[in-house]
Amino acid sequence: MASYTLKINGKQRTVEADADMPMLWVLRDLVDLRGTKYGCGIGQCGACTIHLNGNAVRSCQLPVSAIGEAEITTIEGLSEKGDHPLQKAWKEHDVPQCGYCQAGQIMTAAALLNRNSRPSASEIADASHGNICRCGTYNKIKAAIATAAEM
Amino acid sequence: MTLIKTKIDRRSFLKSSALAGGGLMIGFAWGCNPAEATKEAPTAWFDINSFITIADNGDVTILSPNPEIGQNVKTSMPMIVAEELDVNWADVIVKQAPLSTAFQRQVAGGSQSIRSSWNILRTAGASARHLLLEAAAQEWGVSASSLRTENGYVYNGSKKLSYGHLASKAAQFEIPEEVPLKDPKDFKIIGQSKTNVDLDQIVTGKPLFGIDTRKEGMVYAAAVRPPAFGTELESFDDSEARKVNGVLDVVQFGDKIAVVATNTWAAIKGKKAIKANWKKAGNLESTTDHDKELSRLLDVASKESLKREDGNISQAFKSADGVLERVYEAPFLPHNTMEPMNFFANVTDSKVEMEGPIQTPQWTQSNVANALGRKTEEISIAMTRMGGGFGRRLYGDFAVEAAQISDKIRKPVQLIFTREDDMTAGTYRPASKYKFRAAYKNGQVVGYHLTGAGIQMGDSTRSNWFPAGGIENYRVDSHNVRSNITTGAWRAPITNFLAMAEQAFFDELAGEMGVDAVQLRLDILERAKNNPVGSIDYEPEKMIGVIKLAAEKGGWNNGNASIAKGFSAYYSHNTYVAEVAHMSQVNGQPKLDKVTVAVDCGIVVNPEAAINQVQGGVVDGIGHAMYGDFAFVDGRPQADNFDKFRLIRMKEAPDVEVHFVPGTNHPTGLGEPSLPPAGGALANAIAKATGRRVYKIPFVQQDIALG
Numbered sequence: 001m002a003s004y005t006l007k008i009n010g011k012q013r014t015v016e017a018d019a020d021m022p023m024l025w026v027l028r029d030l031v032d033l034r035g036t037k038y039g040c041g042i043g044q045c046g047a048c049t050i051h052l053n054g055n056a057v058r059s060c061q062l063p064v065s066a067i068g069e070a071e072i073t074t075i076e077g078l079s080e081k082g083d084h085p086l087q088k089a090w091k092e093h094d095v096p097q098c099g100y101c102q103a104g105q106i107m108t109a110a111a112l113l114n115r116n117s118r119p120s121a122s123e124i125a126d127a128s129h130g131n132i133c134r135c136g137t138y139n140k141i142k143a144a145i146a147t148a149a150e151m
Numbered sequence: 152m153t154l155i156k157t158k159i160d161r162r163s164f165l166k167s168s169a170l171a172g173g174g175l176m177i178g179f180a181w182g183c184n185p186a187e188a189t190k191e192a193p194t195a196w197f198d199i200n201s202f203i204t205i206a207d208n209g210d211v212t213i214l215s216p217n218p219e220i221g222q223n224v225k226t227s228m229p230m231i232v233a234e235e236l237d238v239n240w241a242d243v244i245v246k247q248a249p250l251s252t253a254f255q256r257q258v259a260g261g262s263q264s265i266r267s268s269w270n271i272l273r274t275a276g277a278s279a280r281h282l283l284l285e286a287a288a289q290e291w292g293v294s295a296s297s298l299r300t301e302n303g304y305v306y307n308g309s310k311k312l313s314y315g316h317l318a319s320k321a322a323q324f325e326i327p328e329e330v331p332l333k334d335p336k337d338f339k340i341i342g343q344s345k346t347n348v349d350l351d352q353i354v355t356g357k358p359l360f361g362i363d364t365r366k367e368g369m370v371y372a373a374a375v376r377p378p379a380f381g382t383e384l385e386s387f388d389d390s391e392a393r394k395v396n397g398v399l400d401v402v403q404f405g406d407k408i409a410v411v412a413t414n415t416w417a418a419i420k421g422k423k424a425i426k427a428n429w430k431k432a433g434n435l436e437s438t439t440d441h442d443k444e445l446s447r448l449l450d451v452a453s454k455e456s457l458k459r460e461d462g463n464i465s466q467a468f469k470s471a472d473g474v475l476e477r478v479y480e481a482p483f484l485p486h487n488t489m490e491p492m493n494f495f496a497n498v499t500d501s502k503v504e505m506e507g508p509i510q511t512p513q514w515t516q517s518n519v520a521n522a523l524g525r526k527t528e529e530i531s532i533a534m535t536r537m538g539g540g541f542g543r544r545l546y547g548d549f550a551v552e553a554a555q556i557s558d559k560i561r562k563p564v565q566l567i568f569t570r571e572d573d574m575t576a577g578t579y580r581p582a583s584k585y586k587f588r589a590a591y592k593n594g595q596v597v598g599y600h601l602t603g604a605g606i607q608m609g610d611s612t613r614s615n616w617f618p619a620g621g622i623e624n625y626r627v628d629s630h631n632v633r634s635n636i637t638t639g640a641w642r643a644p645i646t647n648f649l650a651m652a653e654q655a656f657f658d659e660l661a662g663e664m665g666v667d668a669v670q671l672r673l674d675i676l677e678r679a680k681n682n683p684v685g686s687i688d689y690e691p692e693k694m695i696g697v698i699k700l701a702a703e704k705g706g707w708n709n710g711n712a713s714i715a716k717g718f719s720a721y722y723s724h725n726t727y728v729a730e731v732a733h734m735s736q737v738n739g740q741p742k743l744d745k746v747t748v749a750v751d752c753g754i755v756v757n758p759e760a761a762i763n764q765v766q767g768g769v770v771d772g773i774g775h776a777m778y779g780d781f782a783f784v785d786g787r788p789q790a791d792n793f794d795k796f797r798l799i800r801m802k803e804a805p806d807v808e809v810h811f812v813p814g815t816n817h818p819t820g821l822g823e824p825s826l827p828p829a830g831g832a833l834a835n836a837i838a839k840a841t842g843r844r845v846y847k848i849p850f851v852q853q854d855i856a857l858g
Contacts, residue, residue, distance in 0.1 A: 001396055018396050018416075025416035029371070034363040035356015037538070038415075039489050040570040044793035047489055075356030082355040090354045094346040094759050097223070097767055099353035100360060100489040100538030128801045132793065134489045134539050136770030138804040140763060 004064050008033070009077025019065035024048045026064050027074060035075035035103045039132070046131030049104040049111075050074050056111035075103035078110060086110055089148035097135035105131050109145045118149055154329040155185050155274050162197050164188070164271065165278050169322035173207035174315075175282060176322070179275045186270045186817075203232060203275050205283075209303055209315030211236065211243040213272075223760040226348045227265060228272060230756055234340040235276030235333060237300040238314065245348070247534055265756060266725060266819050277330040282321040287312050290320070335754060335815040344759035349536065361508035361535040362567065364495045369563045370399060372556050373418040375408040375425050376576050379786030380636045381433035384408070391424040401425070404555040411560055415567055422569075433635050438482070438782040441582055441606050441632070448604040448630040449478060449586040456602070459614035461684045462624035464590075467598025471590035475663050479587070479652035481848040483606070483781040484580035484641055485790075487798060490538020491573040494553035497563035498523065503530040503554060504563075508537035508544055515547030519554045542640035546578045571791040579781065580641030581608035583648060587656040591664050596622050596675060603649070604630040607638040611645060616722055617653075617694060620683035621675035636783065642771065643823040646723045648848065651776060654719040654831025659844055668718050668835070669702050689722045696812050697729040697749040704810050705731025705747035714744070717835030719828040724820035727751040727812075730769065732805070732832035734840045741840045743773065743805045743857050746832060748825060750809065753816035765825040766807040772829025774799025777857060780849045797849075803857050 005014045008031060015030045024041075027033040027050070036059055039047030043058040050059045051073035078084045086106050096102045105128065112119055112127040119127065124145045133141065157165050164185050166178040181201040183192075202214045213232050215224065225245045233240035280300055287305035288295035290312065297307070304311040335341075352359055377383060389401040392410055397417025402409050410421035448456075468474055494507035496519075503525055509515050512532040520527045537544055553566035568576070583605035590598035599622045603611030614627035641647060661668040673695060678684075680691035698720050702708065707716060713735060720729035733745040746769050755761045778797035782789045790796040830848070837855055838844050845853045 021414075021416050025414060029414040029416070032365075033356070034358040034365075037360075037489070038362065038491065038567075040793045041419075042570070042792055042794060045489070075354075078355075082351060087354040091346060091350050094344070094350065094763065096347060096350065096353050097763055098489065098537060098539045099347075099349065102353055103356045106354060125802045130800075132489065132798050132800060134487060134541075134771075134798065136767035136774070136799070136804065137763060138770060138801045139766050139807055142801065 002065070004067065006064070006067055006072060007069070008072045009074060015064070017064050019063060021064050023050065023059040023062045023064055023067065023072065027059065033074050033076050037100055037103060039101065039104070045101070046108060047101050047104040049107040049131065051107060051111055054111065054114050056108045075107060078106065084110065085148040085151035086113070086144065088151065089144040092147060093140045093144040095137055095140040095144050097137055101131060101133045105133065105141055109148070112145070113149060119145070121146070152331045152334050155270070155277070155332050156188050156329055157185065157274060157278060157326050158328055159188050159190060159192050163326060164197065165275060165326050167278070167282055167322055167324070167326050169319060170204050170206060173319050174322070175205045175279060175318040177203045177275050177279045179271050181271065182267045184267075184270045185274050203279055205279060205314050205318040207315050207318055209242065209313055211238055213243065213245050215245045215247060223347060223757065223764070224265065226345055226760060227756045228268060229348070230340050230345055231269065231272040232276040234338055235273045236280050238303040240340045240345060242303060266817070269818055273332050274330065277332050278326050279321075281327060281330050282324045283314055283317045285324045286317040286321040290317070341754065341756050342758065345757055347760070359536040360490050360538050361495070361506070362490055362493045362538070364506050364535060364565060366495060366497065366563045369495070369565055370411050370413065370560070371415045371418045372409045372411045372553075372564050372566045373415070373422040373569060374410070374552060374556070374566065374572065375422055375427055376572065377406060377429055378575070379429070379435060380783070381431060381435045381786040382429040383432040385428040385430040387425055387427040389425055391426070392421040395421040395424055400560055402556065402559045404552070404559055407552070409556045409559070409566070411556070411564065418567070419569055435785040436634060436636060437784050438582070444632055445582070445584040445604045445606070448632070449584055449602050451630065452602065452626070452628045456628040456630050458610065458612055458627040458629050459619065459685070460626045464598045464600050464624045464626045467624035468588070468590045470592065471597060472592045473663060474588065474590050475660050476586065476588045477656055477659060477846060478584060479655065479846050480584045481582065481648040482779065483582045483636070483638070483783070484775060484779050485574045485577040485781055485796065486541040486543035486641060487574065487796065488537070488539030488541060488543055491570055492543070492549035492568040493566060494550040495563070495565045496550070496553035496557040498554060498557040498561065501529070505531065505550060505554065506533040506535060507550060507553070508535050509547055509550055510537070510540050510544040511547060515550045518547055518551050522551045523554055523558050541642040542644065543578060545640055570793070574791050574796060575788045578637045578639035580647065581605040581638040583608055583611050585611070585649065585652045587653065589656070589660050591660070594664065594666060596660070596671070598622070598624040600626045602628040602630070604632065606632050607634040607636060608645070611649065613646065613649065615686065615688040617689060618675045618679070620679035620685060620687035620691070623684055625684065636786070643723055643826045646721065646827040647772070647775070648830070650719070650721040650723070650827030651830030651834060651848070654721065654828060655834040655844070658718065658831070658835040658838065669698060669707055672698055672720060693727045693751050694720060694722055697727040697751050700749035700810055700812055701729035701731050701747060704749060704808070705733070707731060715741075715836050715840035717832045717837070717839060719831035719835060721824070721828040721831070723827050724824045726819045726821065726824035728824050728828050730828045730832040732836035734836040736840065740856055741837060743833060743836065745806045745808060746773070746829065747808045748810065749812065750825065751812040751814065752821050752824070753814055753818040755811050756818055758811070761811070761821055762809045764821040765809045768823065768825030769807045769829045770799060770804045772826040773805065773833050774803070776830030776833055776848055777803070777850050777855070780852070797851070
């Protein structure tokens with residue numbers, strides 16, 4: 001066990017963890033940020049997507065010891081009032097069914113919009129292809145990302 | 152306006168009473184259907200098990216016994232109540248009822264939540280409104296018939312009184328024999344899209360799901376289970392597991408081993424460090440063996456396998472102009488809910504407290520009671536939002552395990568399945584095969600014989616559904632093969648593959664007969680409608696309606712010749728669906744661009760949410776037809792995570808365009824019915840686009856790619 005001081009959603013958080021503990025479990029079990037979801041543990045489904053310095057990463061594949069000074073953003077820190085354009089667009093399109101994968105979907109889309117504010121339909125599909133939605137809300141996810149890009 | 156009974160003889164479906172703390176409470180029996188009430192109404196219809204309350208401050212709450220798994224009942228149910236009660240829909244909230252043995256149908260399954268609650272929710276809302284009108288009439292000293300209601304107020308000309316103000320007084324009045332229900336043309340809320348009531352919390356990452364449960368003093372557990380069906384635990388070595396930081400304990404429960412830790416990661420690491428030895432304890436079954444047995448049974452027709460027989464099929468086949476025979480095959484499937492199985496349990500001497508994502512709390516309560524040797528009344532189960540169900544959460548094995556672990560360690564514990572656990576300790580969609588034979592003469596189908604065979608599947612057919620009634624000589628046989636592999640309901644049980652096979656067969660049959668694929672279905676349905684052979688359990692008229700609507704909206708008879716179209720139609724869960732799949736060629740590769748869907752589900756309560764359900768079902772059906780593959784070798788599942796089990800992703804998902812048949816019929820299910828026809832529409836579009844027929848799921852193994 002070692003002590004790590006992390007920058008999560010703009011705040012300093014110190015945790016005691018084994019070096020190999022993935023950020024997914026640090027977030028969920030050690031700092032009580034449960035919006036980031038466990039889906040597969042092998043980086044295949046995207047449910048655990050967070051931002052590391054603004055880039056979308058799979059938190060299940062990211063050991064706590066690899067974070068260093070990098071800034072972590074989770075769904076809870078995407079906006080202060082739940083009013084990020086994607087969150088607004090998600091509500092406008094009433095995207096979720098079960099809702100479980102949606103935090104990961106939104107974080108993936110947010111990273112896309114960070115680097116490409118006007119993505120084409122195929123750029124949206126490329127970026128989101130790594131995020132599985134078992135309920136099959138892909139039509140609505142695509143539409144909501146396009147709407148957010150217009151905001 | 153129609154009147155609906157609230158009583159039979161002197162027995163009432165509804166009960167009004169004063170709410171503790173002030174207000175009105177209407178109790179009713181969930182699942183009761185006053186519109187169909189006769190003297191023989193089931194006793195359960197009189198057991199009050201749910202409530203609408205109107206508090207003195209005007210808050211309206213309904214206690215829903217039905218769990219939410221993404222089918223949106225938490226939003227659509229309050230819409231129904233708000234409509235009849237005449238309140239702003241946003242002022243009605245649904246509270247998830249904890250498990251109470253009084254709840255009769257506390258299940259999410261079979262796409263029945265809305266169907267089974269529609270009339271009683273309307274009646275309860277209308278009864279409450281009636282009592283509020285009576286209370287206002289008394290207060291003003293006028294007749295109730297001179298008053299009107301709107302948005303939570305009773306109006307007397309321009310004067311108004313709020314429901315909150317009237318609620319306590321209203322509780323003093325009796326529920327009348329009959330109450331008026333609104334004419335559907337006057338609906339203001341039903342039929343208007345309302346967004347998911349949990350939406351704000353979902354998009355901001357609030358803890359809502361079972362896996363997010365946290366309790367004082369809670370520890371985490373992961374479990375090692377037999378790696379193959381037909382094996383059992385011989386011995387294990389936990390010395391390495393106990394060395395993992397955070398691991399608190401290792402306990403055996405039944406044939407399984409739990410690693411208990413201070414966090415989920417430590418539990419998973421500890422689980423991986425267990426060295427277990429397993430021994431053979433039953434058949435070690437392989438898919439290759441299943442294949443042989445299922446194929447053999449497709450040629451067997453016996454008294455035992457017979458499900459239905461009309462006319463004389465052998466005669467029809469002998470005198471036919473032509474005969475077509477085809478076999479279709481589908482594998483087992485895991486459910487793969489995005490939220491893996493998990494449950495919280497806290498077993499103490501006095502009680503067993505449980506919480507988590509479960510579709511069948513009542514059944515699980517009794518299973519936990521049996522497993523622990525406890526009384527059911529000592530066991531409470533709270534339901535959380537579920538990260539998908541698809542049938543998997545009908546089976547409470549994971550909840551029983553959590554209880555067993557907590558019983559051993561006597562601590563509050565959350566059991567979590569890793570994805571590998573979830574995929575390999577499943578209750579799978581049974582593997583099955585179907586053989587279809589049809590005989591045709593003078594442009595008509597004159598003989599039809601379906602034989603189904605499945606592994607641990609029960610009846611693999613739906614013998615009284617299409618094309619029953621529309622073909623003179625008709626026979627259905629079904630064979631069940633016993634197995635130690637656990638199988639169960641998987642979204643649209645049986646029909647999730649039966650429909651694909653049947654609808655692909657009819658498409659090929661139409662081609663052989665030289666008739667239009669849509670017209671062939673319509674001809675059979677006209678016969679079933681006008682002069683049915685035997686009895687049938689579907690309404691041909693409604694099937695004809697969706698087929699015509701899908702053909703029109705999907706441009707079946709016109710449009711771009713470079714687009715290959717595949718047609719499919721299926722009835723299930725009391726809902727009728729027809730689909731047209733549109734396929735183009737991109738760089739010589741078939742690409743599924745769009746699926747046009749026509750749906751008859753009666754009144755559409757919440758249109759945007761209904762579209763979402765239909766789109767999801769189509770994407771699910773397409774995805775599993777293309778990629779679903781799950782084999783066993785010596786009892787051991789061959790896929791255990793998403794690197795080996797492929798789920799459909801965004802670039803492969805077609806656009807899904809949804810059209811509802813307008814109507815005022817009682818609403819029917821939507822969680823499942825759009826899935827069954829999807830695979831057939833895809834198979835038929837593939838045949839049109841490539842000239843090749845696909846008979847075996849997954850299609851991707853037949854050198855077919857999409858997107």
